[in-house]
Amino acid sequence: MAHSHSHSSAPDYGPPRRGLAAVLTIVVLAIAAGAVAAMVVLWPDSDDVPKGANPYSGEGVSTLTATVTSVEPFDCNSGGEGPDNTREVLGSCAQVGVDVKGEDDATFVLDATRYTAGIEDGDKVKLLRFALEGQPTSYEFIDFQRGFPLTALAVIFAVLVIAIARWRGLFALVGIAVTLFALTKFMLPAFLAGESPIVVAVVGSTAIMIAVLYLAHGVSIRTTSALFGTLFGIAMTAGMGVLATGWTHLTGVGSEDDQMLIATAPDLNLSGIVAAAMVIAGLGVLNDVTVTQASAVWELRALQPMARGASIFASAMRIGRDHIASSVYTLVFAYAGSAMTVLLLITAYQRGLAEMATTEQLGQEIVRTLVGAIGLVLAVPVTTVIAVWLAPKAEVEPEPVGVHPG
Structure with a gap:
């Protein structure tokens, strides 16, 4: 019997849980209201956001x-x-x-x-x-035009997502738009304006996850359990990020671009940006594992309505352990791919990886990967416990299939 708060494919057993749905709605709305209020307080005035000179502008x-x-x-x-x-x-x-x-x-x-x-x-x-006065006109190469191929790839991606995932895919794309809006209109300007990077990252990530999870997976108790696990993961990653950044003395100044950035925005806390980046970088994989764990618990409960919570937890954690292993590999492979040029340069210079790992540039990425993985690993059992607690439970033993009274 389905309750009014669930759009899940897994059936609920027992009476509708309107009371639980109402309590969870109040809690989620309170969290969302707190995140929105914090965004309003932290939202920078346009005059407070430093604006560097465009290197491609000037007279002539x-x-x-x-x-x-x-x-x-x-x-x-x-x-x-x-x-x-x-x-x-x-x-x-x-x-x-x-x-x-x-x-x-x-x-x-x-x-x-x-x-x-x-x-x-x-x-x-x-x-x-x-075209400077008194000088012949000259030209300099900037880059290739990539507008059409990038637009075409985005359109192909959107069409495939909608064609295969249908309404869920469409809502997921809306979630991407929400994420880009939060990043470009709130988080990045707030960083530049000198607001606390870790606070901005936590507030922005909380708002993003609330919007993205319910848009992509529907409004249900199952989605809410994944949300709670995700918020726990965000909090743990933020805390570990702050501690690890200070412990490893990461300053955020690892390249010439970093130096130009701090010169343009002197109030910017680059060390805090390193910790904030750990929170933001881990959102995708964190969201993935928490949703998977919640779904696993719901499906296991649907198949074993009379099973004890400890049994469901143990079964779901077996799935979670496999997911943790593959997700940790994902984090490492993602970094190896994005930092391929740096890794090739290290190899060409014949410098040991252990030596280069302690440099600012590589150290930031290693700490980011490790902190993200720690938050991910801790979120799995917590999400599983929450999901087991919130998943529907049968109050009576269902009749075996094919057996009729009398």
Whole structure:
């Protein structure tokens, strides 16, 4: 017998649990109201958000699009060591001709690194145009145009998600939109404005998870149990992140980009950003395991309505342990893929991984992975306990299939 608060495919046994649904609704609404209120308090005024100068703006400087019409390589003596003992790519540079939209044809020089990476006739590129008074107009390569392929991939992804997952897929896409809105309009500006990064991360992540979970998985007691487990994981990751960042002396300054950022936003707490990133980076996998654990408990309860809670917990944890193992691998593989260039450079320099692991740049990612994994591991048993407690329980033994009284 289904109750009014459940959209789950797993049936409920016993009478409708309207009382429990009402209590959980009040609790979730209170958490949501607290998160929204905190967002309102932390939401930065636009004047408080530092704004750096656009490197592609200035008097006589503009950006434009063009199509490559010719590529002529030439020897530019590239190779050996450059300034500050940096290695230069050995190879030719190229004189590139382009058809500039709305203007005459133009040319620019492409350095050996860019030319070696590959450029061909017909490629769509972005250029920087310098038209300074008293000087001839010149052009500089910025990047390739990627708007169409990125849009096409996004459309293909959305169509497949909706076609296969249907309404759940559509609501999941809405959840992605909510996440992007919270990140770009609240969390990132609040970081730049000097608000406490870990507080902003916890508040923003809480609001995101409430919206995403109920949009993607429906309003039900099962989803609420996953939400509670997710919120626990967020809290544990935040706490561990703060402790680990201080313990390992991570300053957040690991590259030239970090130095430019702190120069642009002097109130920014980069060390706090490192801890906040641990919370945000772990949301996807954390959400995955908590939803899976809640669903596992519901399905196990549907199959064994009279089983004791301890038995359901033990069965669900066997599933959870497998999920923990695969999720930990996911975190490691995700980092290895995103940091492939750094790892290749370490290998090329013949420096030991143990030595490089203690550097700021690699240390941040290692701590982020470990802290995220700790929060993930702890969230699994907690979510399972909550789900076992909230899952429906049969009050009478159901009749065996095919057996009729009399």
